[in-house]
Amino acid sequence: MKYLITCLLAAATTATAFAQQRSMKLWYTSPASATAKDGTSPWKDDPAWLQALPIGNGNIGAMVFGDVNQERIQLNEKTLWNGSQADNDNPEAAKYLPEIRNLLFQGKFKEATELTNKTQICKGAGSGHGDGSKVPFGSFQTLGDLRLDxxxxxxxxxxxxxLQLDDAIVRVSYEQDGVHYTREYFVSAPANVLAVKLSADKKGAISFSATMDRPERFTTKATANELVMSGALNNGKGGDGMKYMARLQARNKGGQITYSGNQLTVKGADEVILYLAASTDYLPNYPVFKGRDFKGLTAKALRTATSQSYTQLKQAHVKDYQRLYNRVALQLADDTADDVPTDVRLQRIKETGNDNHLTELYFQYGRYLLISSARKNTLPxxxxxxxxxxxxxxxxxxxHTDINVQMNYWPAEVTNLGELHLSLTNFIQRLEKPATRSAAVQxxxxxxCIGPIVNVWGFTSPGEHPSWGLTAGSSGWICExxxxxxxxxxxxxxxxxVYPTLREVARFYMGWLVKDPVTGKLVSGPASSPENAFEAPDGSNGTISMGPSHDQEVIQELFTNVLQAAEVLQQTDPFLDKLRDAKNNLLQPQIGEDGRVLEWAKPYPEKEPGHRHMSHLYALYPGNAFNETQTPQYLNAARKSIEYRLQHxxxxxxWSAAWVTNMWARLKNGPEALKAFNIILADKSAYNLFNLHPPFQIDGNFGATAGIAEMLLQSHESMITLLPALPAAWKNGMVNGLCARGGFVVNISWKEEKLAAxxxxxxxxxxxxxxYRDQIVVLNTEAGKDYPLDALLR
Structure with missing residues (x-):
């Protein structure tokens, strides 16, 4: 039943009403061990690291172990990469494209694959086959460790x-030798420093030495008033590359502080506050990528931080963080939920199968991680x-642009952290220069255009093997x-x-698409369907084809978005007419005889029926072309495709389980969405709730957070849908502050699985x-006003 409401209501007293929610924290009754379980160096695979607690401000990150006698705080600076800019575009590649396409159209997959493997790869070492630390591609690296003995x-x-998610502060407390000790750790975004406060309830009880080190290429020296670790990383070409610096200072009440040799020493203090600043000389100015005054910036950060009281520093940090975090509240568990350590909860869910409080915690933890790692003026x-x-x-x-970096930002808009999305969108625009060169040369x-891997040095070429490295849809996907x-x-x-950036990637695809000689439709290729393989008709192992569903779906969505953007901006351009014609002539994804969406343009058997990627279902999620309103036939085909993948x-x-959570939510199947999410909690979560591929990949954390939001609110079908995939396990609850397309913020509460307000x-x-269900209200809204949706309760 539809109710038409013309809303000319008085201004609301507040933009969005937030319900009070209980405190959200990860907590444990033991420290994370500072050494690996086998007693080897902590620089090797380190299970203790997956027990440590993360803090960060988008520039500086830290992992807090909380050891009583020998504390380890592992450090990161997001721009710290070895390697350097390199020319990886292959000028010989383009001339072979017509021949490869003809071979594929003729069904000669073996010959096409051999030619593709020889010609359609990057020049040079590429990503080093996963070991970029030895070649110019480089690798993200640890800054090292701050150690307190x-x-x-x-x-x-x-x-x-x-780790208190409400204020982004890690706290440690214990009693030792008759003294009660407390510690606080946080990374301030306003001050751009890591702060550590150590306190005791007896005077003169705090004594320790502090050192900084990393596995390689560093020097740590004490000056008159600080400890400095600095060095230069390997540029991948036999020389020095990125320079970095970390500065540590201490302020004390009582006792003595000395800086000597390579350490800072505290003796007999009542209280100590440590301040650490870090930076590199990296600037995103292609092709130079240098020029940041890392020495001056770190010195200034420490001056600013130490010129104010610890209370002022902490208050500014909390205010800045809560400005983002407090926008969304979620309550799924009742007030009787027992308070047990997080690692115990994770073990228990393996038997219980569901824990609503842990679900709340994981959701807000995902938002916390995004706030802590993706501020708008930083790298993504x-x-x-x-x-x-x-x-x-x-x-x-x-x-990785064949899903991973995109998944990182799935929760940004819907969980009310839209400005954090700019760390990615700005990065995309900075890639446009080297990517324009790749389009022309390669x-x-x-x-x-870009390939499936990009780095901080402007690498936009294909990867070193076409089976995964020739992913033509990456450019369109990231532009979503x-x-x-x-x-x-x-x-x-x-x-x-951003419109010119969107238009230019569409221009690439207009030249990339070719007409299928049989159907007359425009198809992408040669291209993979990330990262699956198929049994080709000629008996060969195929990864490259023409018109894989993933590419066709991504390109159609991109063309749609560019045309919509042009309409909003009132752009007139003959190119847009050509784009519209091309969009209307794209080969559409096919549905096979068994009712599934075909991954490739023809029904080739999958080499891995249970493959982790579900690239051919892009149009279900994160895309929206498969929807109930316009394309219901694809929804059933997508459901069968998911079931088939899971059965195998x-x-x-x-991260794949997180993707499935979102897809079941889009299919409005709450029980299956929750089942997929609970697999993450039971089997794919470290004790610190980091999501495990394995190894740790943060995209699964972000994807799962987005999935929970998608179960409660959707806005991709030209309307806002409340509680589209509410599972029975979430019988009563509320969520405030979720965002919908069109510039709307929504508060929802429900009782006995029915909408309450x-x-x-x-x-x-x-x-x-x-x-909501079969009821629809139509609103004509004014900016800044609130609209009760009571009509949906009739």
């Missing part, structure tokens, strides 16, 4: 270690966000984020800024439809 070996009592969150303990991060810790085309920020905010000034062992990685806040104003 208290000179004791005695045991402690009453130990507790926690990488494969590990901002936290990594090695000189060679898994997959180089780079930006593919002989106009516009710009340029459009999504506008879709949620309706910020026309932002859209005007799909979603076996943490809802309010919509319009940030921009304009028309919208809101749906």
């Amino acid at each position: 208290f000179g004791k070996s005695s045991r402690c009592a009453g130990y507790q270690r926690s 969150a990488n494969l590990q966000g901002i936290w990594g303990n090695k000189t060679l991060a898994p997959w180089n810790g780079d930006y 593919f002989g085309g106009a516009g710009w 984020h340029l459009w999504e920020h506008f879709a949620f905010t309706r910020d026309s000034a932002y859209l005007r800024k 062992g799909g979603a076996q990685t943490g 809802a309010t919509l806040h319009a940030t921009k104003g304009g028309g919208c439809q809101v749906r």
Whole structure:
């Protein structure tokens, strides 16, 4: 039943009403061990690291172990990469494209694959086959460790270690030798420093030495008033590359502080505050990538931080953080939920199968991690966000564009952290220069394009093997984020800024697409369907084809977004007419005889029926072309595709299970969405809740957070849908502050699995439809006003 409401209501007293929610924290009754379980060096695989607690401000990251006698704080600076800029575009590649396409159209997959493998790769070493630390591609690296040695070996009592999500502070408390000790750790965004406060309830009880080190290429020296670690990383060409510096200072009440040799020493203090600043000389100014005054910036940061009281520093940190974090509240568990340590909860869910409080915690933890690793004026969150303990991060810790970096930002808009999305959108625009070169040199085309891996040095070439490295859809997929920020905010000034970038990537695809000689439709290729393989008709193992569904879906969505953007901005351009014609002539994804969406243009059998990637379902999520309103036939086909993947062992990685959570939510199947999410909690979460591929990849944390939001609110079908995939396990609850496309913020509460109350806040104003089950209200909103949705309760 539809109710038409013309809303000309009085101004609401507040933009969005937030319900009070209980404190959210990760907490434990023991420290994370500072050494690996086998007693070897902490620089090797380190299970203790997955117990440590993360803090960060988008520039500086730290992992707090909380050891009583020998504390380890592992450090990161997000721009710290070895390697350097290199020429990787292959000028010989483009001339072979017509021949490869003809071979594929003729069904000669073996010959096409052999030619592709020889010609359609990057020049040089590429990503080093996953070891970029030895080549110019480089790797995200640990800054090192801040180590505090208290000179004791005695045991402690009453130990507790926690990360409070409400204020982004790690706290440690314990009793030792008759003294009660407390510590606080946080990374301030306003001051850009790590702060550590050590306190005791007896005077003169704090004594320790502090050192800084890293696995390689460093010098640590004490000056008159600080400890400095500095060095230069390997540039991958046999010389020095990026320079870095970390400065440590201490302030004390009582006792003595001395700086000597390579350490800072504290004796007999009542209280000590440590301040650490870090920076590199990296600047995103292609092709130089140097010029930041890292020495001056670190010195200034320490002057600013130490010129104020610790209380002032902490208050500014909390205010800045809560400005973002407090926008969304979620309550799924009742007030009787027992308070047990986080690691105990994780063990228990393996038996219980569900824990609503742990779900709340994981959701807000995902938002916390995004706030801590993706501030708008920093590099984007990488494969590990901002936290990594090695000189060679898994997959180089780079930006994989065949799902991973995109998944990092899935929760940004819907969980009310839209400005953090700018760390990615700005990065995309900075890639446009090298990507324009790649389009011209590697593919002989106009516009710009990127491959499935990019780094901080402007690497935009294909990877070193076409089976995964020739992913033509990467450019369009990452540009979905340029459009999504506008879709949620309706910020026309932002859209005007990114429109040329969108237009130029569409221009690349206009030259890349070719006409299928049989169907007459436009198809992408040669291209993979990340990262699956198929049995080709000629008996060969195929990865490359023409018109894989993933590419066709991504390109159609990109063309749609560019045309919509042009309409909003009132652009007139003959190119847009050609784009519209091309969009209408794209080969559409096919549905096979068994009712599934075909991964490739023809029904080739998958080599891995349970593959972790579900690339051919892009149009279900994060895309939206498969929807109930316009394309219901694809929804059923997508459901069958997911079921088939899962029956054959799909979603076996943490991030893949997060993707499945979102897809079941889009299919409005709450029980299956929750089942996929609970697999993450039971099988793919470290004790510190880091999501495990394995190894740790932060995209699974972010994807799962987005999945929870998608179960409660959707806005991709030209309307806002409340509680579209509410599982029975979430019987009663509320969520405030989620965002919907069109510039709306929504508060929802429910009881006995039924909507109890809802309010919509319009940030921009304009028309919208809101749906709950079979009821729809139509609103004509004004900017800044709140609209109760009582009509949906009839």
